[in-house]
Amino acid sequence: MKNPVEIKNLYKAYPRRGAWLWGKAEEKTVLRDVTLQVGAREIVGLVGESGCGKTTLAKVLLGLEKYQSGSVQVQGLELKNLSKAGFKKLRRQVQVVFQDPYSSLDPRQTVRQILCEPWDIHGLHKEKNEREKALHSLMRAVGLDPVYLDRWPHEFSGGQRQRIAIARALALEPQLLVADEPVSALDVSVQAQILNLLKDISRTRALGMLFISHDFAVARFLCDRIAVMYQGQILEVAPTEELLQNPQHPYTEALLSAVPVPDPHMQKARQPVAIKTDNKRAASWCPYAPRCRYYAAAQCNRALPPETKTKEHFCACVLLPFQKEKSRYAV
Amino acid sequence: MDAREDTVLSVEELRVSFGSGPDRTEVVRGLSYRLQKGKVLAVVGESGCGKTVHALSLLKLLPPGAEITEGRILYRGKDVLSLSAEALRKLRGAEMSMIFQDPMTSLNPIRTIGSQLVETILAHSTCSKLQAQARAVRLLKKVGIENARQRLNEYPFQFSGGQRQRIMIAMALCLNPSILIADEPTTALDVTIQAQILKLIKELQRQSGMAAVFITHNLAIVADIADEVLVLYGGYCVEQAAVEELFAAPKHPYTRGLLGSLVSLKRKETHLPAIEGYPPAPGTLQAGCPFAPRCPHVWDKCRASLPPLFERQGHKVRCWLVEKDEEPR
Numbered sequence: 001m002k003n004p005v006e007i008k009n010l011y012k013a014y015p016r017r018g019a020w021l022w023g024k025a026e027e028k029t030v031l032r033d034v035t036l037q038v039g040a041r042e043i044v045g046l047v048g049e050s051g052c053g054k055t056t057l058a059k060v061l062l063g064l065e066k067y068q069s070g071s072v073q074v075q076g077l078e079l080k081n082l083s084k085a086g087f088k089k090l091r092r093q094v095q096v097v098f099q100d101p102y103s104s105l106d107p108r109q110t111v112r113q114i115l116c117e118p119w120d121i122h123g124l125h126k127e128k129n130e131r132e133k134a135l136h137s138l139m140r141a142v143g144l145d146p147v148y149l150d151r152w153p154h155e156f157s158g159g160q161r162q163r164i165a166i167a168r169a170l171a172l173e174p175q176l177l178v179a180d181e182p183v184s185a186l187d188v189s190v191q192a193q194i195l196n197l198l199k200d201i202s203r204t205r206a207l208g209m210l211f212i213s214h215d216f217a218v219a220r221f222l223c224d225r226i227a228v229m230y231q232g233q234i235l236e237v238a239p240t241e242e243l244l245q246n247p248q249h250p251y252t253e254a255l256l257s258a259v260p261v262p263d264p265h266m267q268k269a270r271q272p273v274a275i276k277t278d279n280k281r282a283a284s285w286c287p288y289a290p291r292c293r294y295y296a297a298a299q300c301n302r303a304l305p306p307e308t309k310t311k312e313h314f315c316a317c318v319l320l321p322f323q324k325e326k327s328r329y330a331v
Numbered sequence: 332m333d334a335r336e337d338t339v340l341s342v343e344e345l346r347v348s349f350g351s352g353p354d355r356t357e358v359v360r361g362l363s364y365r366l367q368k369g370k371v372l373a374v375v376g377e378s379g380c381g382k383t384v385h386a387l388s389l390l391k392l393l394p395p396g397a398e399i400t401e402g403r404i405l406y407r408g409k410d411v412l413s414l415s416a417e418a419l420r421k422l423r424g425a426e427m428s429m430i431f432q433d434p435m436t437s438l439n440p441i442r443t444i445g446s447q448l449v450e451t452i453l454a455h456s457t458c459s460k461l462q463a464q465a466r467a468v469r470l471l472k473k474v475g476i477e478n479a480r481q482r483l484n485e486y487p488f489q490f491s492g493g494q495r496q497r498i499m500i501a502m503a504l505c506l507n508p509s510i511l512i513a514d515e516p517t518t519a520l521d522v523t524i525q526a527q528i529l530k531l532i533k534e535l536q537r538q539s540g541m542a543a544v545f546i547t548h549n550l551a552i553v554a555d556i557a558d559e560v561l562v563l564y565g566g567y568c569v570e571q572a573a574v575e576e577l578f579a580a581p582k583h584p585y586t587r588g589l590l591g592s593l594v595s596l597k598r599k600e601t602h603l604p605a606i607e608g609y610p611p612a613p614g615t616l617q618a619g620c621p622f623a624p625r626c627p628h629v630w631d632k633c634r635a636s637l638p639p640l641f642e643r644q645g646h647k648v649r650c651w652l653v654e655k656d657e658e659p660r
Contacts, residue, residue, distance in 0.1 A: 049521040049522075049523065050491075050492065050493065050521055051491065157609040157610070157612070158378070159609055160609065187377040187378055187548065187610055188377065188548050188549075188550070188589055188592070188593070189377060189585075189588060189589055189592060189605070189606040189610065190377075190605075190609060190610075191592070191594075192592035192593075192594070192603040192604070192605035192606070193605040193606075193607075195594065195603055196602060196603050196605055199602075214521060214522065215522075215594075217593075217594040217595060218594050220594070220595075221594045221600055221603065254523065255522060255523065257526075258522040258523045258525065258526040259522050259551070260522075260525075260526070260529075260549075260551035260552055260554065260555045261551055261554065261595075262550040262551040262553075262554045262578070262590070262593050262595075263554055263578060264554040264555075264557075264574045264575050264578050265575065266554075267551065267554040267555045268554075268555065272523075272526040272530070
């Protein structure tokens with residue numbers, strides 16, 4: 001069976017005007033040769049630093065950004081030249097939960113209005129009793145009491161708002177949920193609740209998910225596979241445990257070493273990999289080369305096909321993969 | 332050495348409230364601690380627990396409407412709250428400096444970062460402008476900004492969020508303060524940069540004996556940098572202990588819940604033991620223990636009266652369980 005989401009060789013650039021108003025328009029590449037699949041019921045984590053293109057990829061998947069080349073297919077629907085009707089169709093397949101529940105809910109709509117809007121647009125649950133029933137089951141699914149339906153967003157705490165945002169995303173019963181850092185704006189004690197909720201609904205509703213995060217620990221809890229992104233390129237993809245226990249790309253290794261662990265004895269003994277900030281090297285094929293501690297000009301400046309260890313583990317590094325000993329930073 | 336001589340900052344029974352009359356809301360409710368030279372105290376808590384307000388009051392930077400109603404803040408024995416405006420100006424930045432949480436709004440957008448750094452240095456020392464510039468360049472390099480000399484002439488909008496935060500950190504450190512107050516300094520940063528910044532702060536501590544009050548909600552950072560931890564909930568200190576002790580044997584149900592609900596990089600869990608409910612909004616606290624509505628061990632006494640801060644071998648806990656556990660059965 002075909003995967004619900006197939007992204008192949010996706011290339012996307014934003015136009016950027018030169019220094020002068022009449023200057024030549026330049027392009028800034030934000031996604032380069034991205035290939036990624038999300039299977040049915042699969043949760044794929046996308047991990048990377050800010051500005052690496054995680055959110056842009058999410059926007060492309062939601063049909064909110066156009067792209068230059070490559071192909072993105074959601075349930076067989078190609079997003080390249082999406083018509084208005086196609087866009088509406090896409091919305092019933094893919095929904096989104098944003099990072100900040102304070103700015104992603106309309107302050108002038110009650111919870112009821114927020115949840116009913118998608119149904120109004122798509123002409124669902126028109127009958128009053130049926131709609132009421134659907135609303136109640138939606139609220140209960142995200143762990144909220146239906147008595148809150150007529151309250152306003154400002155009456156809720158961050159965690160509750162994020163539950164409302166999740167309920168809104170589930171209203172159209174999509175196949176895929178794009179969650180863009182859904183817990184990073186929440187209090188620590190509430191994060192766990194929302195993560196549990198996301199895990200439960202993905203299971204009970206057979207939902208696929210693209211989970212964007214900068215936090216490996218959170219990604220480990222939730223994801224089946226993790227993709228590591230750097231400057232618009234996916235450097236490593238592997239099943240979660242494989243990636244964490246056997247990281248191949250030097251960048252994955254550096255990222256893992258920088259994540260602090262909540263244990264004073266262990267943490268104080270750890271030394272993060274030093275990441276170079278020297279950018280003066282010759283332009284090379286690999287985006288990570290200027291900061292890489294294994295950099296070797298002869299290999300890194302040529303375009304070579306990345307090696308793939310197994311069918312599941314992909315690593316875009318020509319130098320090291322699958323040769324070096326087990327990383328000290330593997331967990 | 333006498334421990335008292337080493338104390339650079341001591342806070343005694345600090346109480347801060349907003350508003351007046353019937354609308355008065357107390358957000359910090361009797362906070363006391365001592366900070367020794369070269370040590371890091373981490374203040375942990377969720378939004379609305381009073382951690383930022385407490386930090387602002389250390390430098391008397393509270394917004395209008397907020398007021399320190401009780402307590403003393405002593406910097407090397409001097410009462411900060413009774414200092415004149417001029418003495419306070421000298422204290423801020425040079426002796427005690429602060430890193431704010433939001434890097435987007437803490438820099439002046441219409442002045443170059445060079446002029447803002449140099450201004451800070453010149454305001455407190457007698458060096459020449461050139462010397463100040465050289466120092467600014469050194470600092471920017473230290474916090475990992477490349478081409479520091481050229482970038483002095485750039486404006487805040489030309490830097491990314493992470494870079495702006497690092498500039499803020501450079502500015503806070505440029506006068507070698509003896510106390511650094513850092514309010515969620517790395518929350519907006521990537522883990523790689525966060526690791527760099529924490530390393531830098533640890534280095535400075537070793538070199539110059541700088542002490543720090545580190546406000547955060549990230550327990551992993553606490554494990555990395557802190558010597559002592561103070562857990563705030565609803566404006567009260569609910570637990571205070573040395574960092575190893577707190578992580579090994581947390582006594583307060585809230586601390587236990589926090590540590591339990593952490594997602595770990597070290598093991599794969601199927602379900603997280605989350606704390607039920609939500610943190611209280613400021614001003615909505617009832618009588619009794621602030622954590623009672625969410626606590627799994629709650630009983631009548633918790634709802635009726637606020638537990639005092641019990642101290643057992645240097646480990647302070649505000650919970651009736653301590654007393655209950657000690658009763659002979």
